[in-house]
Amino acid sequence: xxxxxxxxxxxxxxxxxxxxxxxxxxxxxxxxxxxxxxxxxxxxxxxxxxxxxxxxxxxxxxxxxxxxxxxxxxxxxxxxxxxxxxxxxxxxxxxxxxxxxxxxxxxxxxxxxxxxxxxxxxxxxxxxxxxxxxxxxxxxxxxxxxxxxxxxxxxxxxxxxxxxxxxxxxxxxxxxxxxxxxxxxxxxxxxxxxxxxxxxxxxxxxxxxxxxxxxxxxxxxxxxxxxxxxxxxxxxxxxxxxxxxxxxxxxxxxxxxxxxxxxxxxxxxxxxxxxxxxxxxxx
Ligand code: SAM
Numbered sequence: 001x002x003x004x005x006x007x008x009x010x011x012x013x014x015x016x017x018x019x020x021x022x023x024x025x026x027x028x029x030x031x032x033x034x035x036x037x038x039x040x041x042x043x044x045x046x047x048x049x050x051x052x053x054x055x056x057x058x059x060x061x062x063x064x065x066x067x068x069x070x071x072x073x074x075x076x077x078x079x080x081x082x083x084x085x086x087x088x089x090x091x092x093x094x095x096x097x098x099x100x101x102x103x104x105x106x107x108x109x110x111x112x113x114x115x116x117x118x119x120x121x122x123x124x125x126x127x128x129x130x131x132x133x134x135x136x137x138x139x140x141x142x143x144x145x146x147x148x149x150x151x152x153x154x155x156x157x158x159x160x161x162x163x164x165x166x167x168x169x170x171x172x173x174x175x176x177x178x179x180x181x182x183x184x185x186x187x188x189x190x191x192x193x194x195x196x197x198x199x200x201x202x203x204x205x206x207x208x209x210x211x212x213x214x215x216x217x218x219x220x221x222x223x224x225x226x227x228x229x230x231x232x233x234x235x236x237x238x239x240x241x242x243x244x245x246x247x248x249x250x251x252x253x254x255x256x257x258x259x260x261x262x263x264x265x266x267x268x269x270x271x272x273x274x275x276x277x278x279x280x281x282x283x
Contacts, residue, residue: 009227066092082138084156085111087123155188194228
């Protein structure tokens, strides 16, 4: 009998991936960590039975969460990553020589250790000398951080349930605003617009952020293994507009090879379907 990983992405909709074998199953203080080897998607990493990444399509999420802000402000030096224990976001950030410091705050050390052992394709740069790992709650970390410390904050979190819940609150976004410099950018994963269980959260999060940041826009990517395959990210800034301030020639001069992100796609990713635009306009 072939083995299948099945995830109920929303009520009545199941997404399945045929697996070769289960590599790891661990209970941490916060969540259940599973890693599988699959036929089509390579390694598959889940938390509490929800896909966090697969080896085959993780480049899409990590390209879009990192290169979009980095192409808008190519001078970014100090970065805070909240969550992101698989290391994929840090991997992309370390490709920029201009970045001097990356603080990564992951609540669950077991996620980092499991990724370092089984997911080297994302975790390999967590040992870069510019990276400081903090194993604590991101909500507490931002409360205790000094004003204007970071040029960029990336919230690479789980869904707004369990330990990730507080990362979708007004209090958390207020703290992010405070600890960003006057040129600061906040990127956060905004869930899927397609199924109401996710879009409700996305709308709530977006409404809170747009009341705090002068510039706040949403962009999208196609991620095959995430619910509905259609995923959103939030771009908020004290100064930079993600389209008007895009520095395409300067970013292209860096000659970073990316598999998903490019300057045309950057512009296109902010062009949202009508139903998503309408959703975001609702209070
Ligand atoms: N790309 C994934 C997705 O959207 O499905 C998310 C990556 S996953 C590795 C997110 C990480 O956020 C998890 O390892 C989880 O432990 C961490 N996390 C959740 N809540 C957190 C919190 N309050 N503070 C710090 N890290 C948190």
